Amino acid sequence: MRASNSTADPDVRASETQGSDTAAAETVSPRQRGSALRRLFSRLAANPDELQADELQAEIEAASAVPISTCPDREQVCLVGTLRSVTFRPRAGVPALEAELWDGTGAVTVIWLGRRQIPGIDPGRSLKLRGRITTLHGHRAIYNPIYELRGGSTD
Amino acid sequence: MGMTKRVLVGQPMRSELLGEATLSKKIALPVFASDALSSVAYATEEILLVLSAGGLAFFHFTWYIAGAVGLLMLIVVASYRQNVHAYPSGGGDYEVATTNLGPRTGLTVASALMVDYTLTVAVSVSSGVANLASAIPSLNAHVVVISVLVIAVITLMNLRGVRESGTAFAIPTYCFIGAIALMIAWGLFKILSGHPLEAESAHYQIKATGTYGGLALAFLLLRAFASGCTALTGVEAISNGVPAFKPPKSKNAATTLALLGGIAVTMFAGVTALALAGHVHAADPANLIGLPSGQTPRTVIAQVARSVFGGSALFYLLQFVTALILVLAANTAFNGFPVLASILSRDGYLPRQLHTRGDRLAFSNGILLLSGFAITLVVVFKASPTRLIQLYIVGVFVSFVCSQTGMIRHWNRLLRAETDKAVRGRMMRSRVINAIGAGFTAAVLVIVLATKFMKGAWIVVVAMPLIWLVMRGIQRHYQSVAVELTPPENFKVTLPSNNHAIVLISKLHLPALRAIAYARATRPTSLEAVTVDLDSGEMEALRRDWEAREIPIPLTVIASPYREITRPVVDYVKRLRGENPNDIVTVYIPEYVLGHWWEQILHNQSALRLKGRLLFQKRVVVASVPYQLRSAVGREVTDGTAPSAPTAPKTGKTPKAGSTPTVR
Numbered sequence: 158m159r160a161s162n163s164t165a166d167p168d169v170r171a172s173e174t175q176g177s178d179t180a181a182a183e184t185v186s187p188r189q190r191g192s193a194l195r196r197l198f199s200r201l202a203a204n205p206d207e208l209q210a211d212e213l214q215a216e217i218e219a220a221s222a223v224p225i226s227t228c229p230d231r232e233q234v235c236l237v238g239t240l241r242s243v244t245f246r247p248r249a250g251v252p253a254l255e256a257e258l259w260d261g262t263g264a265v266t267v268i269w270l271g272r273r274q275i276p277g278i279d280p281g282r283s284l285k286l287r288g289r290i291t292t293l294h295g296h297r298a299i300y301n302p303i304y305e306l307r308g309g310s311t312d
Numbered sequence: 313m314g315m316t317k318r319v320l321v322g323q324p325m326r327s328e329l330l331g332e333a334t335l336s337k338k339i340a341l342p343v344f345a346s347d348a349l350s351s352v353a354y355a356t357e358e359i360l361l362v363l364s365a366g367g368l369a370f371f372h373f374t375w376y377i378a379g380a381v382g383l384l385m386l387i388v389v390a391s392y393r394q395n396v397h398a399y400p401s402g403g404g405d406y407e408v409a410t411t412n413l414g415p416r417t418g419l420t421v422a423s424a425l426m427v428d429y430t431l432t433v434a435v436s437v438s439s440g441v442a443n444l445a446s447a448i449p450s451l452n453a454h455v456v457v458i459s460v461l462v463i464a465v466i467t468l469m470n471l472r473g474v475r476e477s478g479t480a481f482a483i484p485t486y487c488f489i490g491a492i493a494l495m496i497a498w499g500l501f502k503i504l505s506g507h508p509l510e511a512e513s514a515h516y517q518i519k520a521t522g523t524y525g526g527l528a529l530a531f532l533l534l535r536a537f538a539s540g541c542t543a544l545t546g547v548e549a550i551s552n553g554v555p556a557f558k559p560p561k562s563k564n565a566a567t568t569l570a571l572l573g574g575i576a577v578t579m580f581a582g583v584t585a586l587a588l589a590g591h592v593h594a595a596d597p598a599n600l601i602g603l604p605s606g607q608t609p610r611t612v613i614a615q616v617a618r619s620v621f622g623g624s625a626l627f628y629l630l631q632f633v634t635a636l637i638l639v640l641a642a643n644t645a646f647n648g649f650p651v652l653a654s655i656l657s658r659d660g661y662l663p664r665q666l667h668t669r670g671d672r673l674a675f676s677n678g679i680l681l682l683s684g685f686a687i688t689l690v691v692v693f694k695a696s697p698t699r700l701i702q703l704y705i706v707g708v709f710v711s712f713v714c715s716q717t718g719m720i721r722h723w724n725r726l727l728r729a730e731t732d733k734a735v736r737g738r739m740m741r742s743r744v745i746n747a748i749g750a751g752f753t754a755a756v757l758v759i760v761l762a763t764k765f766m767k768g769a770w771i772v773v774v775a776m777p778l779i780w781l782v783m784r785g786i787q788r789h790y791q792s793v794a795v796e797l798t799p800p801e802n803f804k805v806t807l808p809s810n811n812h813a814i815v816l817i818s819k820l821h822l823p824a825l826r827a828i829a830y831a832r833a834t835r836p837t838s839l840e841a842v843t844v845d846l847d848s849g850e851m852e853a854l855r856r857d858w859e860a861r862e863i864p865i866p867l868t869v870i871a872s873p874y875r876e877i878t879r880p881v882v883d884y885v886k887r888l889r890g891e892n893p894n895d896i897v898t899v900y901i902p903e904y905v906l907g908h909w910w911e912q913i914l915h916n917q918s919a920l921r922l923k924g925r926l927l928f929q930k931r932v933v934v935a936s937v938p939y940q941l942r943s944a945v946g947r948e949v950t951d952g953t954a955p956s957a958p959t960a961p962k963t964g965k966t967p968k969a970g971s972t973p974t975v976r
Contacts, residue, residue: 242884244840244868249860255866256867258704263886274855280871295890296746 212259213238220285225263225297228290236260236286236299237307243280245273258284258299265290265297267304283307335556337568342485344553345572347432347546349488350641352579353634354439356380356541357585357594357612358701364595366532367657369522371588373533378584382577384752384973388547389573391716391749393566394742395551398722400562405550406652407713408820412718412725421714421930422656424777427772428707429649432545433642435704439603439611439697439705440638446614447631459689461694462639464629469685470646471676475637481640488637489575491630496582499589499620509590516602518595536765541756542701545708548715549644551650587612590619610951631712650678660790661783691808707776710759715752719743808931809894810837816881816901816922817841817867819850820857826903828863830937836898840866841886844877877918884923897927898933906942 194300217224222237238260246253254269256278267286269275279282330476332458335343355925359377375759399408409417441459445451451458498510524532525771550569557564592615593600598608614631621627650666654675670676676934693699730736761769813836817824831839841863845851860865872880889897901919906912926934 209873238873239873242868242870243382244870245855245858246866247864248862249864272858279851280869281873282871 158193177253210261213259217260218263222260222285225258225260225265225290227262228265228297230292231289233287234290236265236284238284238288240278240280240282240284242265243278248273254278256280258286266293266301268298268300270301277306278304321830334577336558337564337571339482340535340550340553340557340564341571342482343556343567344549344568344644345546345575346481346485346637346640347436347486347549347644348544348572348576349546349579350436350439350634351543351636352576352583352639353443353546353581353613353967354435354611354697354701355540355543356584357534358542358698359584360534360587360592360594360612361596361698362536362539364518364593364599366520366524366529368413368518368593370524370532371593373536374584374588377533377536377540379582380537381543381786382581384541384756385544385547385577386573386578387543387749387752388712389569390745391753391854392547392551393569393714394719394746396554396565396569397562398719399551400554400565400740405548405651405711405718406655406716408722409711412721413714417714417718419780420776421711422652422661423776423783424710424714425652426649426707426779427775428545428704429645429652430685430689431700431704431707431772433463433466433682435542435697435700436638436641436688437466438688438690438693438695438700440635440642441695442697443611443614443631443638445608446610447628447635449608452608455695456691456694459690463642463666463683463687463690466643466646467679470643470650470668470679477604484633484636484640488633490581491577491626491633492583492628495617495620495630496586497578499582499586499616502620503589503641509586509616511587511590511592511619513593513615514591514607516593516595516600518593519599519601520543521599531763534759537702538705538760540755541703541760542758543576544712545705546641546644548708548711549648549851551683552648566735569694583613583616586616586620592616593618594833612792644680645686646682649682650675653678653681656783660787662786668855672917682692691885699768702764703772705758706760706764706772709753709760710776712753713750713757716746716753719746720956722751758846806894808896809892810898811898812837812888812897813839814842814868814885815839815865815898816899816919817843817854819854820861820863823902823904823937826939827900827937828865830935831898831900832865834898840868842868842881844872844878844880845869846872846875878925879923881922884931885926885929885932889929893931896931896933899939900935902937902939904939904941906941907945911943 182208201233212283214224217237218266220235220237223234224265225238228234230235236258241257244255246255249276252271252273254272254275256267258265269278283306285305285307286299286302287304288299290297290299292298321517329514353498356374356378359381360371360375363373363377380792395405395408399411401407405421406418435461438455441451441462442453444458445455502509522528547569550565550572554561554565557568592612594609594612594615606759609615613634614627617627617630621630625826653666654668655660656662657664664675666675666681686690689700720743723746727736727739727743730739755760759772765773811834813834815824815827815831817828828841841858843854845850855869857869868884870880885897885899889895901923903919906915923934923936
């Protein structure tokens, strides 16, 4: 049931979600609404990212969290998503661990100052965060959040 | 590979060696005439073969048909003498048609000529091999293989760049003319001295395949005429080669053309006369009554030679020379086709590769193209000259008609501006000659098409428009690309404002360290190493290694929920690129270079795919950082043409990467 369940093949997943996927396909590209055939093709050709986005969005609701795209600036929020990438700083610089959390609606840069590495904070990991969200150089960012590891990482 | 090529083709030649050697009339005649003269070897036979459908009784028509062919030959030669005077630049029919009738007609001529050059090779070689097999009957079973081999040898010779070196052509051609003249003279002498000739097929009967009367007879005669018109191919060769003549070029070319016409007509008439006098009965082997089963009848010219010379050495000499000149005729196509292809690609109708000369100063790609098509034809038609000849000459007559019509236009245009009476008179006379030429060739084209269409000419009729369309398509493509690439007026170059660089890493080996060092040296706006998380154990090892080596740039690990490499990286690059139209992303890919292509298969495959995908991304530059393995050292390709160059694919956008350091 996890989005990042590593044993599920993307194609199998695509066929599983076909039934509930019509709306998603339309949001992907409204001008494809025209023909049923096209819709079918776009569903079959759906990007795994889009499918994952759908599943992640479903989880936001389940965890009563806020979608990143609708987060107001400078407010305490609760986010749910997976880590798309994790960046380790070189030893020479200020110690900090950076990661990009994605919840299917948007991405936020998560920064833990003073830490070079946190066990469990790996790419592909699913997280629940609480912290104050800001905008930094045009990107959403959140510093030193309270985090909760959720089950089922890609490993 | 490079070694094999050097042995076969020879050392490359410098451009200065491309001298424009001019030819005297004595040498130019054999160089350009071998194609036209060689058709004597099969034109008579083709007439007889068609007439044989009506049985022996129809052979007396041969005279009229041969006469008509001879007359047509003279008309075409007279018309082309006007071309030679008016267009001494050597563009030939293509130029005449393009200038006077527009590029579309020019392209028609070009496609017709291309088809015909290919057929010249196929027909001449097949016919030459058939003549060789007439002298040595045991070769009959292997004509296809021999023909293909002959084409391969001619190809190789041309790739080596045996340019129209006079003597190589002159000796066989003059030998052929001499041998045929000797045969005619001896034959006539024998007849006059009361020794009638008798060909070996004289006692064979021919089974008529039908009764012909009225329209059907007329159609058969026209078909025989159309087959006989093969004697006309190659006349246009001189008009393409005017620049190669010694000055006064036009006059010399015209004289040579006249000589060619005279010699060809005489030889054709002589051979036909002897064939009739010796009662050569040529027909499809199935319809020859009296032919021992399983035996292929000799070619007509071989039978004539045998009836004149008997089994003496002269017979074998003639057969050998005939085969040789037919091969040389194929070689004229190897001179003509690549030049035409080069002109066409200069005008954007064919791929650019055909435009430039290879390292031996020959148009290598055009030669290979022609040879490939000709071999295909020979194999498909089993090297049968009779079957191939059905496709032949449609193209030649299309180009005749277009070029003669173009010449009428040419004179019309000049006459409008000319006031001098004497000059006007000359022009009008030329116009009349060209008009006659255009009229006759058009009539013959109709006859050829009508009579040969079902026999195989339809292939050409289909092929020519296809080639035409392909060439148009190529030209449109080149044009649209050129329009897109041309900078608009008052275009200003804007420097990229930010250059985000990433180095793709899988583990910290020497190539990766070199790539990191190189990327740092280019001083980008931001720099980080990127790896894809495929295996958590490996990733952890890499991270530890990273810290241990104190590499001073951040390491980003991208999640890959579907265990891919390409897509997560491309997505990451897109995010990094951002919205700013002046930001660029440079992706450094460390690659190790291997000495052998089979090793290459085992490496760099994901890097290759990634590069292919990234090239389609805007504002993304891919830079390959090569690391030469020991097996690759000293194996750099020296001639730049070896296709087996085992280096990484040359898709890296180095021109753009060159601008990267100027960002800061």
